[in-house]
Amino acid sequence: MRTSLLSLLAGCLFAISASASAQDFKIGYVNSERLLRDSVPAKAALDKLQAEFSKREKDLNEMAARIKATSDKLDKESPTLSESDRGRRQRDLVEQDREFQRKRRELQEDFNQRKYEEQTALFERANKVIKQIFEKEKYDLIVQEAVFASPRIDITDKVIGALNAQPAGK
Template identity: 60%
Template sequence: MKSKLLKAVALAATMSMAAIAAQAQDIKIGYVNSERVLRESNLAKAAQAKLEAEFGKREKDLKDLEGRLRGAAEKLEKDAPTLAETERNRRQRDLIEQERDLQRKRREWQEDLTQRKQEELSAVVERANRIIKQIFDAEKYDLILQDAIHFSPRVDITKKVIDALNAQK
C-alpha cells in the first residue's frame, strides 16, 4: 500500500516537474547590468564629464589651499624654536582655524558633489529604465532583471540597452 502511494506521489511529482519545465521554456528572461550601463553609456560619460567640469575648479582650489596650509605648518615647525611663545601660539591658532575652514569647505564640496552626482545618475537611470521597458515590450520579455548575482550571457541584454541609450539624443 505504501509502495503504491509512494509511486503515485513520485509519478505526480515527475509529471508536475515536466509541466513546469515545458512552461519554463516559453519564458523569456533578460538581464541588465546597471553598473555597466552607468559606466559605459555615452549619457553616463557625459554626466561624469559635466560633474568634473562643474566641480573640478573647487577641487583644485581645495588642493591648493591644502598645499598652502601644509606649507604654513612646515614653516611654523621650522620657525617655532626662534619665535616668541605668543607669536607661536597665535600662528598655531591660525593654522587650526584654517584647517577647520579647509575641512568645512571639503565637506561642503563633497556634499554638493554627492548631491549633483545623484541627480545626474538618476536622470541616466530613468532613461535607461525607459529603454529597458521599450525592449521589454517590443521583444515580449516575461521578466528583465537588474543586478543579479549569477546570469548567463545568453540572457544579458546590457549591450542592447547601452546601444539604445547611445542612439538617443
C-alpha cells in the first residue's frame, strides 16, 4: 500500500514537472546591491546624507582632536602637577571622552536611521519600476534575492535605467 502510494505521488510530481517545463516561463532577477550602488537616485541619496551629516562629523573630528591635544598636554605636564590637579584634569578628560563617545553614537544612530529611510524610499521606487517592467514585458516571476542567477535573466540594468530616467523625487 505504502509503495503504491509513493509510486503514485512520484508519478504526479513527474507529470507536474513535465507540464511545467513544457510551458515557457519568463523569469527576471534584480540585484538589489547594484540598485543601491549604481543607480542615480541611490547616489543622490548618499550625497544628500553626506551633506546632511558632514557638519556633525566635522564637529566630532574637531572634538576628538581637542581631546587628543588635552590628553597629550596632560601626559606632558603630569609629572609637574599636584595629585589633586592631575586627578581633576584626568576626570575632565574622562568626561570629555564620554561626551565624545555619546555624540559619536548618536551621530551613527541618526545616520543609520536616515540611511534606512533613504533606502526604503529607493526600494519603493524600484519596486514600482519592477512592477511596470513585470506587467509591460509579461514576466511570470521577478526575484530580487537569489543565491545564483544567470546573467541571461538579470534585468538589473533595465531597472537602473528606468530609475535613472525618472525625475528626482518621483
